[in-house]
Amino acid sequence: MTATRNLPLVPAQSALLFIDVQNFSAHRKGAEFDGLTEQQFNEKYGWYFERLEAEVVPNMVRLQAGCRRANVEVMYTTIESLTKDGRDRSLDYKITGFNVPKGSWDGKVIDELAPGDDEICLPKSSSSVFVSTHIDYILRNLGVKQLVISGLITDQCVESAIRDACDLGYLVTQVTDACATYSQARHDNSISAIKGYCRQVTTDELLAELRKGTT
Secondary structure, three states: OOOOOOOOOOHHHEEEEEEOOEHHHHOOOOHHHOOOOHHHHHHHHHHHHHHHHHHHHHHHHHHHHHHHHOOOEEEEEEEOOOOOOOOOOOHHHHHHOOOOOOOOHHHOEOHHHOOOOOOEEEEEOOOOHHHHOOHHHHHHHHOOOEEEEEEEOHHHHHHHHHHHHHHOOOEEEEEEEEEEOOOHHHHHHHHHHHOOOOEEEOHHHHHHHHHHHOO
């Protein structure tokens, strides 16, 4: 039998992971955008927020609801230090110059995608959730073999999670229209570059697959 990534989800062994869909980087008042004038904000992040609001976040909300209905585990990770001053965060994050303090509003998942009271949310302080959290241990305890990934930023933390998950033995599905980065070119380049590591589907395709599997 030939091994393949193109397998439909088995809900009992699947999880949906939202990456960094939080106030810090997905809300117009997030700390990542502090100090920008309205003109600077629109020039640098206008396209990104238009895409988030018109397509990506609505698709994420639909994914969340569809996976809950199908009894697929729904999980979240957010950039958030374990300390208020961020002394525990990665060297890369220190060099980049941002810190999301422990317990801060910026570290919370956006309201539109608020986690349920029994859903897992993991704070991370590196690009890959697999480096700075114990998510691999949790997924194995949950019996997860198939991981669906949606989130921000397509060519940064999303790519990092996909590569690490694949290397650790998970079958990964990326929902391409439920991810975003700062330009169409960057998004398209990332989707093309990472396709050798994962199955890629749209939100509609994944939801149709889940409906078919539960009928």
